[in-house]
Structure formats: structure tokens, C-alpha cells
Amino acid sequence: MQTQTIKKEVQQRVKYSEAKVRGLLKGNRRYYKVDSEVVGLRIYVDMAGQKTFHLSRYVKRRGNIRTKLGTFPEMTLAAARKLAKQYKSLSTLGKDPKVEKDKEKSKSKTLGETIEEYLKKKMTLNNKNIKDQIKFFRGFYLGETIDADLTKFWQANRETLSVKNKTIPEIDEDFLVAAHKCLTENRGPYVANRYIARIRMLINWEIRRKKYTGVNPVVVIKKDNLYWNEEEKDHLDFYSSDGMKKIVAAAMKLSKEPYKRVACYGILAALYCGGRIKSEVFNLTWSQINFEKKLIKYKKTKTGAGVRPITDTMIKHLRQIQKWRIEKGTASPFYYPPKDPRHDYIFPNWMHGKNKMTRRGIRKCKLLHIHEVKKTWSKIKELAGVENRDLKSLRHTFATFCVTSGVPLRMIQKYLMHTSIKTTEVYAAASEELIKTENIKVTEAFDTIINAA
Numbered sequence: 001m002q003t004q005t006i007k008k009e010v011q012q013r014v015k016y017s018e019a020k021v022r023g024l025l026k027g028n029r030r031y032y033k034v035d036s037e038v039v040g041l042r043i044y045v046d047m048a049g050q051k052t053f054h055l056s057r058y059v060k061r062r063g064n065i066r067t068k069l070g071t072f073p074e075m076t077l078a079a080a081r082k083l084a085k086q087y088k089s090l091s092t093l094g095k096d097p098k099v100e101k102d103k104e105k106s107k108s109k110t111l112g113e114t115i116e117e118y119l120k121k122k123m124t125l126n127n128k129n130i131k132d133q134i135k136f137f138r139g140f141y142l143g144e145t146i147d148a149d150l151t152k153f154w155q156a157n158r159e160t161l162s163v164k165n166k167t168i169p170e171i172d173e174d175f176l177v178a179a180h181k182c183l184t185e186n187r188g189p190y191v192a193n194r195y196i197a198r199i200r201m202l203i204n205w206e207i208r209r210k211k212y213t214g215v216n217p218v219v220v221i222k223k224d225n226l227y228w229n230e231e232e233k234d235h236l237d238f239y240s241s242d243g244m245k246k247i248v249a250a251a252m253k254l255s256k257e258p259y260k261r262v263a264c265y266g267i268l269a270a271l272y273c274g275g276r277i278k279s280e281v282f283n284l285t286w287s288q289i290n291f292e293k294k295l296i297k298y299k300k301t302k303t304g305a306g307v308r309p310i311t312d313t314m315i316k317h318l319r320q321i322q323k324w325r326i327e328k329g330t331a332s333p334f335y336y337p338p339k340d341p342r343h344d345y346i347f348p349n350w351m352h353g354k355n356k357m358t359r360r361g362i363r364k365c366k367l368l369h370i371h372e373v374k375k376t377w378s379k380i381k382e383l384a385g386v387e388n389r390d391l392k393s394l395r396h397t398f399a400t401f402c403v404t405s406g407v408p409l410r411m412i413q414k415y416l417m418h419t420s421i422k423t424t425e426v427y428a429a430a431s432e433e434l435i436k437t438e439n440i441k442v443t444e445a446f447d448t449i450i451n452a453a
Helices: 018-022 077-091 097-108 111-122 128-141 148-156 173-187 189-208 241-254 258-273 277-281 312-326 374-384 393-404 409-416 421-430 432-452
Strands: 031-034 041-045 051-059 063-072 295-298 306-309 355-358 361-364
Touching: 041 077, 051 077, 063 077, 111 128, 111 189, 128 148, 128 189, 148 374, 173 189, 241 258, 241 374, 241 393, 258 277, 258 312, 258 374, 258 393, 306 409, 393 409, 393 421, 409 421
Parallel strands: none
Antiparallel strands: 031 041, 041 051, 051 063, 295 306, 355 361
16 A cells, blocks of 8 residues: 655745835735745735735744734835744743733723724614613713713713723722712612623623733622622612602602603503513503503513513503593693504603704604603602612512512512512512511510410
8 A cells, every 4th residue: 555645835935025025916816925034924915916924933832823914015024024023032932922912902901992892893783772881881981971961960070980091900999989989879879880880891891802811800799899780789779668659749740741741650650560661661552451451461571571460550550541542632742643653652752753962963763652761750759859769769669569568479570570589589688668567467466375375
């Protein structure tokens, strides 16, 4: 049996000049020429005639590596040889010059630049959640917002919150604690937790892309830490029964103003049914409501498709809106003609089709239902005289009120559409009113036994 030996093709090394490199012709496939002055330096010529310099070398503990040095004629042959020699000298020490260069660059790269890269990648996705993320990043990290209230807040706290010119190593514990404290006091714990969590996510994104080689300075979230976003802590953000009564009274009073009525009734609906405000309440359509069975059907939610049972209070609330919807002669902001695209929505957006100022200039509003009700919510809290909390606290308030009222956890799980009962159990631990109520029951039971004895 004969053994065939295949000889490896060996190119002759040539001492190239600028003129010789320029004279290399394009072929029907990509090819390269080797330089005689620096071992490993290659001149690649692609099918379009574009010439690039590459260096092939051996690096300890990493093996054979090929690195692109630059493009001709932007990089001259002399510059390519000089850079190749520098790379080869570092390679003998077991260092990859490209990695070393990236390390130095990552130390000077600002978080503002990272945010711009992240948003540029996400901008290609046409998704409401992505749009909310973009608004949050630009508003709270870069101070780029058209919201007058947020602009005023940002200008007063620019030094505490801005990350535009901060490098990742500068995001230390002192900065994080100060930012979290500022946001907690002024915008609520949910926003504060989100601010910290997004910074951690951004830095992890840089680490995964190997753009940053250090340790993430945003520590692993712990219960005893000053900045957390654990579900248990988040669920403690709720109003007491007394606070809830004040909110309902303030919303009903404010709803007498026609242009605030839809937003007020949308906020009250979120409280009455325990739904996620923007994704499960504000975008409700009449086709989702089953009045006979007292149910709301969802094709898509945070946890997937599902059905939410609703109380008689919510039914009464929706019936009132339905009454305004069919009363054509009234000036109710709930009424729209059948052919209007907003007709099917329970909480229609009166701004639809009107000019609206955006970051890209004046645009017509395309949203068919209400979405952002910050000003109305702030006014309700002001009228009610309650503490400053995010809209999400209404869902937690509903759950805690149900626990205090003695509603079984399994029923509360159905109201909130939780996939796990463990999530619902958090509210049982959160309610101090329930502890007081149950203590009274236990005391009365003991008194009955003692008196009978």
C-alpha cells in the first residue's frame, strides 16, 4: 500500500515596498502575500482589490493567533511593520496586544458610551418595552427627556445621578448608595431599584462582549444591602387601607374634570382588579370583559395568556364607563363613534391623532389607549395627602387589602394571575393590619375558653 505525501504550499517571502503593495492585483478569490522583513506579516487582497495587513503569531497559553492590523493605504507598510514588531515582542511574554489594548480602552470608556451602544442595538426592535427602556435610560442616566417634571428633578440632582462621563471603575458603592437614596426619596423605591439594576445589567453586557475585563462594581443584591430589587422588598411598596380610601376619594373628585376622567378611572380600575397598570389595565378592550362570568381574558401578559376573576366593585366601575360610552349626546371623553379605532378600548387616548412633541420633533400620537398618567397620578396623591409611591404600588395595595380582608391566598393568586403561590405568600407577610386582626381573633378565642372554665 503506497502512502501519498501532500507537500504544504510554501510562499516565497518578498521584500515589499509601498509601490509593490499598491500594484498587487485583485483575483477571483481572496489571497495573501508574506513579507520578508517581519515574520508573520501578511498582505491580504480581497476580490474587490482591498488590501489589509494581518499578523500571524504564536502566543503562550493561547496558541496561534491572527490579528488584523489595518487597511492599506490608510496604514502604510512601514507603520504595519512597526506595529507587527510591537505585537510580536508582547506575544513572547504571553500577552495578546489586542486584549491589552481593549483593557486600557475599557478603563477609559464611559457608561454614557455604553448606554448609546446598547440603545443603538435595541432601537432596531419595535417593542413597547424597549421604548420604555430607552425613555428610562435617556431620562434617568443621561438627562435627555421632554418631561418637564423629570427635567426639573434631573437638573437638581445631576451630580448624583449622571453616568454620562463616568467610567465603569468610577461606579463605586458611594455613588450607588447616593443615587439610590436620592431616587427613593423623590421618585419611589421601584425607580431607585430599577436604576441600580440597569447599571448592573449594562456592565454585565460589557463583560459578556469582552469590552470590560474587570469585576462588576454593582455588588450581588442582598437583603441587608441598601440597594435591592428583590420581589419581597418590592411588594412592601403599598398603601394602607386608610391611604387607599383617600386615593379613591381623590381620584373620584379629580375625575369630575372631563380631560382627566379617563386617566382617573383607569387608575381606579388598576386598584379594583389588581392588574399590572400599563400592560393589563390601560390597554383593555371591551371584548376582553365577560360581565356574566366576571372575568377578564388576556391573550398575552407578563406570564402568558390567562383569565383574571374580577370583583363586583370592578364590574360596577366598568358598567359606569359603559354607560358613558353609549351616551352619544354627552360630552363624555369615553365616547367615540363605532368607526373610530379607539371605540373598542375601555380607556381611550384623547391625544390620538393630535400633534405631540417627541425627541424627533412634532409627531402625531398613534397610541389608541392611555399609557402615561404620571401627572394625573401625582395630582391624586397630592389631593389625597398620601406618601409618594409608584403606580405599581396599587397592585400591591389590592393584594395586601385582600389579605387583610381574609381572602384566601389561592383566590388572591387567581386575582393577581401569579403562576406560583409562593409569590402570593409574600403579601401575607407584608400586611401588619392582618397580624393585628388575627391577634384579636386569637385573643377572643382564648377569652371564650378561659371564661368557660
